[in-house]
Amino acid sequence: AQSVTQLGSHVSVSEGALVLLRCNYSSSVPPYLFWYVQYPNQGLQLLLKYTTGATLVKGINGFEAEFKKSETSFHLTKPSAHMSDAAEYFCAVSDRMDTGRRALTFGSGTRLQVQP
């Protein structure tokens, strides 16, 4: 069974400060890993994903994440926060495409506040 743990349900940073959102996963097979963002009253939008290859993944809006197999982590970072980054962020894991089960298992989410 897969699981995802996001440390910190709320994170507050100042505008221009580093954003670090933590995600640890558990999976019996090498997983695919995702970060989704949800703006108020909106659906989920894909920020970035790790499938294979380079472990440092760049996404939209200046976000990036690094897959660390030894630490079973996939933390999300952004060097400089912007007010528009305020949203809820979800880390998720799925099995690889060739295993048949693709449904996502989500973490509980981290709400990011950006202070002016």
Add this chain to the structure above:
Amino acid sequence: NAGVTQTPKFRILKIGQSMTLQCTQDMNHNYMYWYRQDPGMGLKLIYYSVGAGITDKGEVPNGYNVSRSTTEDFPLRLELAAPSQTSVYFCASQGLKNTEAFFGQGTRLTVV
């Protein structure tokens, strides 16, 4: 390109009423999913489908039913609404060659 479309966006139901949440996608995706989102809980999988005519239960299927008669449509049925079904419901789809799922805008359901 509409993507994944959910209707309605908002609904208030009385206890014991029934309703169908509609989901349609225009990307010819094989995989479709229904999730519910509760505060502080992330999203939980209710049902999923790997193609027309094939559905299976997810983590929290009790109180719900689904059907998949066409590739495009994946409706979610609540037969006897209960307050515990107050939630935001998201439909998603995924193609055979896609590694990620595409989400609809959600349906906010309140059962009173």
